[in-house]
Amino acid sequence: MNDRTNGKNGQANGHLVLEDRKAQTFSVNREVFVSPTVFEDESRAIFDKCWIYVGHASEIRNPGDFRTRNVAGRPIIFCRDRQCTPRALINSCRHRGAIVCREREGNARQFYCMYHGWTYHTDGKLKAIPGDDAYGEKFDKSTLGLVEVPRFEHYRDFYFLNFDRDAPDLATYLAGAKEYIDLVVDQSPSGRMEIISGVQEYDIKANWKLLVENSVDDYHLVTTHSTWLNYMRNSGVNISVPKGQLLPTKGIGKDLGNGHLTTDNPNYRGRPVAKWISIYGEDAKADIDAIRKELVERLGETRAARVADTNRNLVVFPNLVINDGSSVTVRNFYPLGPDHMRVTAWALGPVEETEAQRARRLHAFLTFYGPGGFATPDDVTALELAQQGFAAWREVQWSDLSRGMGKSANEPQLHTDEGHLRVFWRRWSELMEQHP
């Protein structure tokens, strides 16, 4: 791998991502997973420039509802103000900096700083300062509200922020990813999906970009997750692999523009909306059929099949993943350092779901995902082993992502190829190289 350098001292003329179309190779320098400098540069070049996921409208349903979360390293209050407008406020008192909203979630009439008692309305405006007669005449309280993030927009209830005032609007940014978000939202008869209560949080001692790769990498499924596939087989699901394939169905990996990407696979794992498998039990058949029927009536046969018979793992660049398969997962992750990340995962479902349908969805979600799931712990292990291997990044410099590069332009890149992973890396490299 070390021969994939075209500069002195293995620096490849400073490039960290190398695409050699002639040799049909694509390489990523492992320095990107370990370097504190790269980590610092990413904060500015990527997380301060891109639209970053904040939360879903269903998490702040009522006036005064709030969630506090860390978004791209900043403490953020994601809330609906008393006038019903969704907001993303920076959770730091304008006086001396303390966090003003200290709960993870709840409903507030106001935000009160416990340090000196400055109080803010839920729209961020400063409400009261104890002893405000001590300030001069020109002291302007109207300019001292909680700071709103520079840009805050949503697409179909998924809220994003941008710290770059000059960024293009969210819809333009999302490009082809919109079509795939639509396929998720279309699963609800009223077009309203909701975050299901509860959350999975876990840490991985690995670089955050490894989880981007892992979330859409169907090449690893058979090897890393053989115990999960055994569960499928033992439950009566057909997981036989046709000759010449690595997985039971043949899907594609797709470039959605602006660094976004997805897999797009015929389903074999069952879908709550709406594809029955034996795991759901015989008594769920009629229910799934009814969901399917509603889908066909509302969307037509073709669109219904598109929604209900295909799975997709979508990456919205840089760090939002929506896995739409045997359940719908919304997964967000941040680097805590070059070799450490914090993952937050929610389950998403149509607001119309009955208790039985919801239980079925959560059953599938928990079976695969999360710290107690049958797949996630093995993914975490794979990523941590990779990170440990990167300790030798000076000696073994390049990771290989060349699968599928031998294909002609009109041949599709498969989900088990790495064409869609290269989409992420090209965009990552572009933004990092633009950074002064």
Next chain:
Amino acid sequence: MTVAEMKPGGTKPASAKVVLGLAECEQFLIQEARLLDDGRFDEWLNLFTADAWYWVPSQPNQENPRDTISLMYDDRRLLETRVRRLASPRIYSQEPRSRTSRMIGNVTIEEAAPDGKACTVRSKFQLLEYRRETQRIFGGTCYHHLIQGEKGIQIAWKRVDLVNCDAPHEGLVVPF
């Protein structure tokens, strides 16, 4: 929270005539912990009834596993899968295997059937887990619904409330 609020499913009627006392329950929990520490997961699985469930909530005072994400919520079939997975050489999150040490204490009977053939037992536990140079400590409250069946005492349901249930967790692969 009452015991009735803690269980999402109905309880199972008992059949045999032996009365479950505190000493029997405590001995049973110690034996269960021992099977888990010794990695005898098949034998542990055999302690559960055919329609048992096993629940580790993700939220303090979580009311329901059906409308809120849990850390684990297994029916008997998923519990079997969990145990089968533990036996596989390809469970890479258990390579190498965890070593565990459990302490059970403060055992009380919270609720008992009038005939003494079924009861809900509350206990405190501490679990040390060591794997790959990392030691973790878990602790919390367990609820077991025990019944006196044909095969001796069996677990109809088990709920594990971790003190840090809503914390970020690394893999929770060895059952509590």
